[in-house]
Amino acid sequence: FLEYVLDQLSGVENLLARPMFGGVGLYAGTVFFGIIYRDILYLKVDDRTRADYERAGMKPFTPYAPRTTTMQYYQVPAGVLENEEDLTEWARRAIGAAERSALHKNRD
Numbered sequence: 001f002l003e004y005v006l007d008q009l010s011g012v013e014n015l016l017a018r019p020m021f022g023g024v025g026l027y028a029g030t031v032f033f034g035i036i037y038r039d040i041l042y043l044k045v046d047d048r049t050r051a052d053y054e055r056a057g058m059k060p061f062t063p064y065a066p067r068t069t070t071m072q073y074y075q076v077p078a079g080v081l082e083n084e085e086d087l088t089e090w091a092r093r094a095i096g097a098a099e100r101s102a103l104h105k106n107r108d
Contacts, residue, residue: 001039008081011088012095021063026091031102033094035061035073041081042073043094046101050074052090072101 002017002024009015014029017036026034035042042061045053053074061073080086 002036005036005041005081008084008087009091011084012091028091028095031095031098033091033098035071037061037063041076042071043076043090044098044101045072045074045094046097048100049093049097053077056080072097 005026006015006017009026012028014027016027016029018025018027020035023035023037025032026036033044045060053076056077058075058077061071061075063071076087076090080090
C-alpha cells in the first residue's frame with residue numbers, strides 16, 4: 001500500500017515517507033501532511049479543506065480507538081486515492097493546511 005501511495009503521489013515535490021508510531025508519516029520536504037496507518041491514507045485538514053472530506057463521508061484519524069481523540073487528518077476517499085491527479089491535488093491542499101497550521105502555531 002505504501003508503494004502504491006508513493007507512486008500515486010509522484011507529482012508531489014520532495015516527497016518523503018518516514019516510519020512513525022506503527023505507521024508512516026508523509027512529508028513534502030519538512031512539511032508533515034499525511035499519515036498512512038493500517039493501509040489507510042489520511043491527509044491534513046483545516047477549516048478550508050475539512051468539508052470536502054466530510055461531504056465524501058470520510059472520518060478523522062482516531063489513533064487511540066476506542067477513545068474518541070481525533071487528529072486533524074482525514075481518510076482520503078477511494079475515488080481520490082485511485083486517481084493520481086486528484087490525489088496529488090488533495091495532497092497539495094493538505095500541504096497548504098499543514099503550512100497554515102504551522103504559521104498559526106508560530107504566532108502563538
